[in-house]
Amino acid sequence: MEGPLRKTDIDRLVLEYLRKRNFKEAEKVLELEMKESIPAGELLVQSWLGWGGEGVEERLLFATAGEGDPAELVQAFDRLAAWVDNSLDIYNPELSRVLFPAFAHTYLNLINIGAMPEAQQLMGAHRQRFLDAAVGGSNLRMQELQDLASISSAEAAAASRTASALRSRRLSIRLCRASYDLLTQFLQGPKQLVMLGIVNEHIKFEARMLAGEPAAAGSTLAAFPRLLLLLVVEGRPATLADLAGVEEDLTAGAMQADVVATNQFPLQLRLLQARACLFRAAAASAGMGLQQGRQAEEEADAASSPAIWGSVEDKWAQQQAEKAEDEAQKQAEAEALTKKKRIALQRAAAEARSKRENIGLDRVAPKFPLPPISDEQEGMLMQELQLRQQVSADSLPSCCFFTFFNTHQSLNCVAFSSDAAAVAGGFADSSVRLYDLQARASGAAAGAAPADWVTYFAGHSGPVFGLDFSPDNQLLFSASGDGSVRLWSMEVRANLAVYKGHQLPVWDVATCPYFSPFYFASCGADRTARLWSTDRVQPLRLFVGHTSDVDVVRWHPNCHYIATGSADRTVRLWDVRTGQCCRLLVGHKDKISALAFSPDGTTLATADASGTLIVWDLATAKRLTTAHEHRGPVWSLAYSQGEGALLASGGADNTVRLWNAKPAAATVGAAAAGRPAAGAARGAAAAAAAAGGGTAEQQGAAAGSQQEGGGGGSEPYAPVVTWRTKLTPVYGLRFTTRNLLLGSGALTIPSRK
Structure with a gap:
């Protein structure tokens, strides 16, 4: 014998009667009263059925949940994860997509109620699960986990862009009807009510059923409450193949307001005036x-x-x-x-x-002080310009590639002087090694030892991650894991200054393109970029805005802006005079690994760890093209000198690729110059001779021995040619002043299984 009806049961019956008689006003009033009558802290689920059209059910779940016991929150998610792991293989791929958003919100709930030990326990128990499940080895999930793990208080959660993005939107997940039924049946269990509240509040499901087929009266679909708008249509469960390449970006769209506001700032992209x-x-x-x-x-x-x-x-x-x-x-x-x-x-x-x-x-x-250029510097640059070759898709440059041998995977970065006279390498043993190619070429006939043309710079106490020569090739800047930037003299082969300011490792350093070296920029793991002058040991500007490590920094050709690329998958353009962010470029799906400005300063090429290359119009902050030809991280980008008719890219897939940046202008410029690329070829031969032949660690080689493609299309940034190395990832690329393309990397022999 059944017991007496509860007040909620009576209200539900009355609500059904009002709906059948089409008393809409009374129905709305009763619904409101039912919601207001639920005691705080009690989790109550009520359900009703309503039709939104043919084959579509609109279901709303009304629930309130108290803060709950922290240990119960952890146990509830553990039970959900174990249930998904033990589900049938046919449903497991779909159901697994619910885990990470449920995990993230459970973690943030624990942080908000001050249960830091339980939050750390949850993170430690399930972190590796989500890293192993990342689609295609993407760093997206790793970055989100790092951002969550860095949150240690409710105040930090409120200031975190990742946490704010998670809380500001409901993630949409598509499920088949059977998967949805299984999930709702499990979440209605007596020990999963707290997880049910989290899922209902932060996840929006889209499920499918046959058009025109109502849910069965006794099915979970008909009985389950409707907190969110659910589109339910029949379909088979998604397989792993169906979900390949699908990875929810939980923070997607959260930066749209910042992007729109930031990209309204006017820019002065013209070059410096004479x-x-x-x-x-x-x-x-x-x-x-x-x-x-x-x-x-x-x-x-x-x-x-x-x-x-x-x-x-x-x-x-x-x-x-x-x-x-x-x-x-x-x-x-x-x-x-x-x-x-x-x-x-x-x-x-x-x-x-x-x-x-x-x-x-x-x-x-110029809008800020710039030091004068001496007559000697001007004369030297004029001589280099007289020998510059015009390159284009129809007149390809020569490429000289330097391979480091026997590095034992300790080479982190490379840099080239603009005259191809020197190559520098930064190593994990904290050393900077300078290879004087001119000294080697002159001493090769006399049997000179490597000590005569290789200089070891010691001073850092951590791995060296970034290097850059000054435009006049007289100075070398190095960035290290010890949090410092050091300035080295090429004339006296000694350390001149140490710049300390970063609290964590410095990932990159870039000198101002102005010919007399005076300003430089650095970026690091403390999520900042800094502007320095060589005559001061304290930074002039601090650029703050990225939510993760700032991995790459580059200068605009007119010296008024710097661009930074971060592991938060965004690129920012900063005004060096005010320190203000004036462009925020969003579109990459992995951390930024390379940047390059066109010589005229109007476009910016960016690349990420997934191999995606995007070219942006800085004036409008819109992308001009997107390319996915690389099969691994792109570690270096470089525009040709002069008109910037070609863009070179290189990375972990052992290729150097050329892109036709300005098809029409480049062809016209090459024809007007009336000079073939023979001069560049002679420069490549000289550089290769300077670097080649039986060295202990480094050897030059022409990269064009294995060539694919050619010609290039009429579309901007159409692929022109691909040069393949044998077993050498491309760490760095640079066009010299004469438009000789230089590249370098460390020989990497695959391990035998």
Whole structure:
């Protein structure tokens, strides 16, 4: 014999009667009263059936839950995990997707009630489970686990972007009807009510059933309460193959507001302005003639005010245009010419004059102090520019690849001087090793020992993770796991300064592209990037905003911005004058591993540990292209010098790939230059000769021996060519000033099983 009806049972019967009689207003009032009558701390489940259309059921679960016992929270999740592990193989792949969001919210609940020991117990017991289940070995789950493990209090949870993202949205999980029935039956057990409340509050299920088929009266689907909107349609359980590549990003979409607000800031992406450009602009506005304008330029160049780095390349470009103008004018003045030929030459001279006069006008003046460039530095750079080769998809550069042997997997990073005269390596034994290729080439015939051309720099107390030469190749910066950056002199082969400020390992360092080295930037595991000047041991700026390790840092060509790439899968652009983040680029699915600015400063290429390459338009913060050709992490990116017609990428898949960054402009530029890549080939041969032949640790080789592809498409960033090394991952790439492509890595022989 059944006992008396409870008040909740009576209310449910009345509610069903009101629904059948279509008394909607009374139904809403009774529903509200039922919700308000539930005592605080009591978990109560009530259910009803409502139709949202043909074949679709809308179900709402109404539940309230108290904080509960911390030990019971841990035990409830342990029971859920054990139940999923023991479920039938046909349902296990789908049901396993519920575990991580349930785990994350259980962990945060424990943190919020101050149960830190229980939270650590939960993390320790299940962390490896989720790492092993990561789709395709992705670092996404690892990063989310690291972010959760770093939360130690309710205040830290409130400040954590990962925790805020988890709490601000319900994760949508698609289940078949059978999987959904099994899950709801388990969660309605007497010991799983606390887990039922967590699942109902933070997870949205989408399940399928046959269109037009109502749920059976006695089935779990009809009896289970509806907290969320559920789309239920019949379908077979998803298999592991169906779920391959599917990994829920629990923080996806949470940064949208920050992205929109940050990317509204205006940017000054133009290159640095030359002194002479200022005089020409003033001459044009005053109506001065060409001769007066040239006189003003000469007076500007003769003035004692310091030169600007950007003006050196502009000055070289002006000289080239002036030569073309004079040559065309002389040919046009020749007597033995037809009228048609003379007109064509005069038109060519006019075009060269217009090009010369417009060079450097779209430049920006420096907004912060920059040291002067000496006449010696300017002359050296002009000589390098005279030997620069124009490269494109139709005129490929030569590539010189340096392989490190016998490193025993201790090589962490490499860097090249801009003149290909030196290669530096950073090692796990805390040493920095400098390989002087010119000294080796000159001493090879005399049988010089490696000690004559290899310099060991000792000073760090931790592994060296980042290296960078100054633009004038006189200084070398190194970043280490000991939390410091050291400055080394190439002239005296000694340490000049130590910069300490990071609290954790420093992952990367980058010097300002301005020719006279003065500023540099660093980034590290303390989730910050820092701006330094060589004359101070304290940082000038601190860039804070990333939620995980900052792994890569690069300078914009106009020196006004730096870009940082982080393990939080975002790229940020910072204003070095104000320290403000002015671009937030979101789209990668793994930690950022490489960055490169185009020479004109308008685009930024980014790559991650999954092998994805994305090119962004900085002005609009929109992606221009996405490529997935690499089969492993991409560790280095480099644009060709000058027009930036080619982008080179290299990584763990033992390949160097070239991309056609500017198809039309690159082809026109190569044709206008009228010079083949033979000069670059000669440079490659010289560099290879300097590095090759029976060394103990390093040998140069041409990377083009195994080549795939060619030509490149008409679309921007179409793949042009792939060069494969034999067994050497590509650690670093760089185009020299002459557009010779340099690459390097450590020989890695696969272990035998």
